[in-house]
Amino acid sequence: DPYNMQGGQNDGQFARIYAGNPGDYAYIISYLNRQASGEIHLWANTVSGYSSHLIVYVSNDYSNWYTTYNGYITNSNPHDIHCGSYNNFRYVAVCVYDDQGWSANLRVDAVHVSG
Numbered sequence: 837d838p839y840n841m842q843g844g845q846n847d848g849q850f851a852r853i854y855a856g857n858p859g860d861y862a863y864i865i866s867y868l869n870r871q872a873s874g875e876i877h878l879w880a881n882t883v884s885g886y887s888s889h890l891i892v893y894v895s896n897d898y899s900n901w902y903t904t905y906n907g908y909i910t911n912s913n914p915h916d917i918h919c920g921s922y923n924n925f926r927y928v929a930v931c932v933y934d935d936q937g938w939s940a941n942l943r944v945d946a947v948h949v950s951g
Contacts, residue, residue, distance in 0.1 A: 874951025
């Protein structure tokens with residue numbers, strides 16, 4: 837349920853983003869209620885036994901996207917994931933990608949932007 841990622845507070849309701857086969861990808865794009873600048877954080881975890889390839893993009897116009905994070909999440913306990921920083925964006929895309937035959941199974945509670 838992508839709406840479980842809604843809001844800036846951790847509430848224990850997680851959106852699951854799953855890519856199960858090599859070459860698969862899945863994503864949720866969040867629209868912020870105003871333009872933001874600053875540090876981007878996710879409160880998230882991977883499901884136990886998975887190594888989830890996470891890529892985070894931001895955009896101000898929904899046409900030009902910029903990568904702020906590209907790495908693997910292996911911690912199955914919910915935790916803060918620092919996803920870089922950027923200035924002047926309205927959209928945050930949280931993506932998972934199965935690029936090496938390691939299915940991605942990420943749970944995201946909230947996206948935080950602190951400036």
